Amino acid sequence: MLSRTAENLYWMARYMERAESTARLLTMGQRMAILPGAHHRDEWRSVVRATGAEANFPEDSHVKETDVVSYLMLDLDNPSSIRSCLAKARANGKSARTMLTQDMWEALNEGWRKLDSYDVAEARQQLPGLIDWVKTRAMTFRGAAESGQLRNEGHDFLRAGGALERAQMTLRLLDVKYYVLLPETEVVGGTRDHYQWTSVLHALSGSRAYHHVYGGAYTPWQITDFLMLNRMFPRSVAFCYDQLAYRLSRLAGWHDARASCDDTVSEMVSGLENVDSGEIFRRGLHETVQNGLMMTNRLGMEIAQAYHFG
């Protein structure tokens, strides 16, 4: 397969995943912003931080919903805005058109210019509907790939890109909110932090799932276990690492060659094996999350190198 095509597929999946994650973050921001004390905590800033875009907002001022919606939903100058992501996913898909099924292409192509006609006021007003629309686009795309795409190396590149992006989003959310999980804040924060965490779980589409697994109570240990280690939850870091390891081992098989990315992903997977959340807290939640972000970034670069991207 052409290296460029592999790269197109990998990034197409990343952009679609990123568009969906960003949409979910906006939902989280809205939920948190209506909680008591939200203004004091500058909740929209945590949304911006989770996308890695905090540098674009002045440090000393309060971050406003309007600015965040504009920046994360509509701004074409922000390469990670939903509008940018959808356009770039489509552009990648167009360049790898021969590797997509008709359904996958249609999922990318359908309404790709929809957001062009929105201004911030309209987007805010219709935010829940727009967020649902973005999620539907991403889910349709994934479903089309799942049900129709040939299981050749192209599919593995696509899924590897999606898994990497998803692991990073969960890690970034943990990075932004880890302090709420620290055991001592439970005393300080009380029930409000529970609301914060339900919002985070909502953003990851995991609040119902959480209750199924752990029953009703929120504890830092269980939430950490759920988001970092739970192999049943498809947005947990461990689940995404497993996916990455599986896709990369298939790719190594196609090419009959191991590369440094295969060693890195093994290291990432084993780092979360035979560990419980107590252990993570002993090591330091913040450090663990930071390390995860560093490793996923490194992995991305090593994949690019191994398969001769750009």
Place this chain on the structure above:
Amino acid sequence: MPMERILLRVAGQRDSFRVPFGFRSFFPLAIRTAACSNAAAHNAKPPWFKMETPLTFYEMLDQAGSVRSCYAEVQNWVERTGISGLNRRLEEAEAIFRRIGITFAVYGEGGDPERLIPFDLLPRIFTAQEWRVLDKGIRQRARALNAFLHDIYHRGEIIRAGIMPAEIIYQNSAYRPEMAGFSPPGKVYSHIVGIDIVRTGPDSFEVLEDNCRTPSGVSYMLENREIMTRMFPELFGQGVVAPVDDYPAELLKSLKEVAPPACKGDPVVVVLTPGALNSAYYEHSFLADLMGVELVEPADLFVDAGRVWMKTTSGPTAVDVIYRRIDDEYIDPLTFRPDSLLGVPGIFNVYRNGGVTLCSAPGSGIADDKAVYVYVPEMIRFYLGEQPILSNIKTWRCAKPDECAYVLEHLSELVAKEVHGSGGYGMLIGPKATPEEVAAYADRIRANPSEFIAQPTLDLSTVPTLGPASVVERHADFRPYCLVGKQLRLVPGGLTRVALTEGSLVVNSSQGGGVKDTWVMQD
């Protein structure tokens, strides 16, 4: 300012200026129209508009005014479905086209950067008998054009024989001296010959121009058929329409047949596209997809050790045949334009040494040059020893004193233009021009006769087309695609472009032109 871009073109003239459409000489087919300075003038019928006269052949009817038998089924279908029913189905068809992404790209003009080409539901139909003539004529022309290309890059016998003047060839910017003395595999230069044909009567087909480089539009031929069979299977139920869907397989066969000497085993074929922003990108990816070959961009290729390689996830893979959709001058910055960012440095050298085959060969464009067009009938006689089956549009060359005299005398009835001009520039539409303009143009011809040619205005045939309230007559042209490998291949069909505006002779999609399915009936 679309008005300023109305294309002025008569037979054989090439639009080399950047048309909004972007396809080189594809949609910018315009037969005869006038540049209008305002909308009112645009709507007025040009003086040579003769659709109402009995001279215009309406392809749906015979001379007695009855529906021709080949159109009988379509006629029944229209009556069964009704005009409003058909228009509803048309909307469905357009929705499908947009969803699939069959668009052409127009950047930098505002509006939707990816537009749909208007599609007309009513097929254009040729009888088996008509097709037999066209088929022979198209193949004949494709053979002669390739023979001509081989000749002028070798001994130049046609010049020695005094049939063509040397300066038309050797001083032509489309002539590539770098190709002199080199024989591409199978002596094939133009592997896909698109021949633009107009019809002027029941038995008269005339060639408007040849396209020997990389003619576009074949994806529309395939998609138009696809959408018609998908939406109206009942029309095809009896197997009376010849299929066209083996075109990609035939193209692949033709490309494999011209593999270079360095090729070992099954040839690796790729389609080379400038990239996803190119206006014809959809077609490039479509063809690569249907042939099951890689669609590569220039940056995917590099030259090493006398071969061309593509960068793959498993490392470099040798490429044997490149169906390139990039113009000659951009293909290799070391040989042609040094400022080209689209090229693959060193590829031409590999080509000349038999390491790769470029389709079409650089320098093929000379064969579709408009100064050369005039000589195609003579080429057919000279190289093939046959009489031309398809005629050219009558062209007077002012370089010849007697023809020049005729042109000067009849200038107000003719379309005159510069031999080396392009687009609509420097041309005179006699019937549209004021006496002062005609006189001024005549002075220019007298000053430098060899720079001018002239052609008559034609009565182009019309085809039935779906209007909002009825079936209407619209002018159309036709482009078949002849494949040339070790043998000639021609699928029974092609692309019919239709002027959707009443009386218009412009089938350019940016000027209200559209496309329709073309049926060749089987006996």
